[in-house]
Amino acid sequence: MSRMKEEVKTLEATGSAGAGMVEVSVNGEYQVLSVKIDPEIVSKDDVSTLETLMLSAFNDASKKIKDRIESYTKEKVLSGGWRN
Numbered sequence: 001m002s003r004m005k006e007e008v009k010t011l012e013a014t015g016s017a018g019a020g021m022v023e024v025s026v027n028g029e030y031q032v033l034s035v036k037i038d039p040e041i042v043s044k045d046d047v048s049t050l051e052t053l054m055l056s057a058f059n060d061a062s063k064k065i066k067d068r069i070e071s072y073t074k075e076k077v078l079s080g081g082w083r084n
Contacts, residue, residue: 004076013068015061022053026061028069 011028021038035057041050 004073007076008069008072011065011068011072013061013064015057015059015064017053017056017060022050022057024054024057024061026058026065028065030062030065032058 008028012025012033014023014025016023018038018041021041023034023036025033025035027033035054037050037054041053043049
């Protein structure tokens with residue numbers, strides 16, 4: 001079981017928002033690895049749009065990593081790939 005947890009930690013997923021203008025990458029522990037923001041959307045007069053895009057991108061990344069963990073786990077269990 002500990003081997004499975006270690007392998008899941010290495011998984012990564014990237015979520016995006018605003019047609020890719022904001023991207024957030026997370027790992028299998030839901031830790032943020034990177035944030036990319038297109039400079040064109042940065043405006044001191046419209047911070048709320050950037051905040052909304054950041055939130056959307058993080059939620060997208062969280063969903064993608066959750067799905068990836070579930071898929072990876074099923075694949076490994078069904079194939080017998082986690083034998084100690």
